[in-house]
Amino acid sequence: MDIIEHPPIVRLPGIPDHVTYTWLVMLILVGLAVVGSRRPELVPRGLQNFLEVVLEQFITLIDDVIGPDGRRYLPLIATLGLFVLVGNLVSLVPGFAGPTANLNTTAACALVVFVSYHWIGVRTQGVGAYLNHFSGPMPWSLGMIPIKLLMIPIETISHLARPLSLSLRLFGNMTGGHILLAIMFFLMGLDGLLGWALSGSAVGIVLGGLGSLITAVFTIGFIYPLKILVSFLQAFIFVMLTMLYIAGAIEHAEHGEHHAVPV
Amino acid sequence: MRRSLGLAAMAVLVSPALAWAADGATGGWVGPFAVIAAGIGMAVAAGLCGLGQGRAIASAVDAMGRQPGAAARIQTAMIIGLALIESLAIYVLVVAIILLFVQPIK
Numbered sequence: 001m002d003i004i005e006h007p008p009i010v011r012l013p014g015i016p017d018h019v020t021y022t023w024l025v026m027l028i029l030v031g032l033a034v035v036g037s038r039r040p041e042l043v044p045r046g047l048q049n050f051l052e053v054v055l056e057q058f059i060t061l062i063d064d065v066i067g068p069d070g071r072r073y074l075p076l077i078a079t080l081g082l083f084v085l086v087g088n089l090v091s092l093v094p095g096f097a098g099p100t101a102n103l104n105t106t107a108a109c110a111l112v113v114f115v116s117y118h119w120i121g122v123r124t125q126g127v128g129a130y131l132n133h134f135s136g137p138m139p140w141s142l143g144m145i146p147i148k149l150l151m152i153p154i155e156t157i158s159h160l161a162r163p164l165s166l167s168l169r170l171f172g173n174m175t176g177g178h179i180l181l182a183i184m185f186f187l188m189g190l191d192g193l194l195g196w197a198l199s200g201s202a203v204g205i206v207l208g209g210l211g212s213l214i215t216a217v218f219t220i221g222f223i224y225p226l227k228i229l230v231s232f233l234q235a236f237i238f239v240m241l242t243m244l245y246i247a248g249a250i251e252h253a254e255h256g257e258h259h260a261v262p263v
Numbered sequence: 264m265r266r267s268l269g270l271a272a273m274a275v276l277v278s279p280a281l282a283w284a285a286d287g288a289t290g291g292w293v294g295p296f297a298v299i300a301a302g303i304g305m306a307v308a309a310g311l312c313g314l315g316q317g318r319a320i321a322s323a324v325d326a327m328g329r330q331p332g333a334a335a336r337i338q339t340a341m342i343i344g345l346a347l348i349e350s351l352a353i354y355v356l357v358v359a360i361i362l363l364f365v366q367p368i369k
Contacts, residue, residue, distance in 0.1 A: 064339075165350050172353030175360065237346040240339070 006182070009095035018102035025086045025099055054082075058239075065243040066250070073246055076116055080109055081239035084170065088231035091174060092224070100234075101174040103167065110167035113242050121249030130249070134159075166241060173234050177227050184219045188212050291369035301359035308355035315348045 012020050036047040044052050058078045062070040084100055091098020099105045121130045136151035138144045186192055193215060196208030323341035327334045361367065 168357055169346065169350040169353050172350075172356045172360075176353070176356050179360075233342070233346075237343065240343055241346075244343075 008097035017097040018099045018105050021097050022099040025090055028086055066247045081235055084238050085235035092227055098174055100170055101178050103171045106167040106170040110163040114163040117245040117249045120246055124250045170234055188215045293368045297362040301362045304355050305359050308352045312352035316345055319344050
């Protein structure tokens with residue numbers, strides 16, 4: 001990837017870039033939390049107010065998707081969501097690398113989701129009832145046994161596909177955006193249109209100058225806001241799918257209504 | 264006529280591989296084809312993904328127009344659906360990135 005993407009400016013020797021910038025994200029989040037909750041007031045102001053609003057958004061989402069039982073999982077969901085969001089946004093700062101643009105980070109987050117929603121399902125329903133989920137929503141009877149046996153591998157594969165798609169979606173979105181930005185900056189820069197404008201030829205000055213101006217306006221005015229939007233959207237989707245998986249794991253079979261939980 | 268066109272297309276497709284093979288420096292002939300495959304695959308994936316997302320958005324906007332009261336819920340469902348459709352194109356992007364940068368098959 002180094003062919004087109006410049007390595008980040010601040011690097012610690014011997015430590016991979018995504019780990020360095022994961023530490024930066026951790027510093028930002030822990031620092032915000034510590035400063036925001038140092039002197040909690042009944043009527044919040046400033047940073048405390050902001051953080052409470054952010055968490056209230058998470059609580060509203062959880063109430064919508066999981067229901068009132070879901071507030072117990074606020075720490076897991078909000079931590080993942082804030083980590084992914086800040087990780088996405090950090091990668092947009094020029095000269096920084098993004099922790100979420102590396103498959104290792106996103107796979108770690110997705111594995112945490114995978115393990116914890118199974119754990120939550122086993123905790124709330126017991127092992128037998130939870131494993132019963134894997135054979136589909138049909139009641140046990142003699143005629144249903146072949147169908148239920150058929151359902152088991154299908155459900156297993158669909159569960160195994162969840163961490164894969166969860167990690168690849170975030171990684172692919174972030175990396176694709178970074179490659180796009182890198183190519184745009186390369187086009188603008190001294191090796192591209194700007195270099196043509198400075199090379200001295202008359203055509204180059206007109207076309208290169210105009211071209212680099214247009215590319216710069218396009219990148220800063222369109223692609224960067226789009227990337228910020230995508231950062232929020234991907235964090236939202238990560239959190240949303242996490243909540244849907246948890247909701248699917250704690251929902252009781254005897255309710256009858258079987259929500260279609262997406263992969 | 265058609266046959267000569269086909270031959271010309273074959274020549275265009277194969278010539279980078281031959282040039283590469285003549286170079287002999289990096290060995291294999293898969294590399295140029297991998298670049299072509301990444302480009303074509305990404306193009307097909309992006310186009311069909313756009314088609315699918317367009318259908319999803321069209322019906323979601325239609326539903327929001329009929330029932331503005333349910334707009335928030337429809338929007339949430341639409342965004343999740345869009346993410347799931349988009350992830351299919353993202354898989355192709357990941358495969359293209361692997362073909363271009365990791366180069367598991369030379």
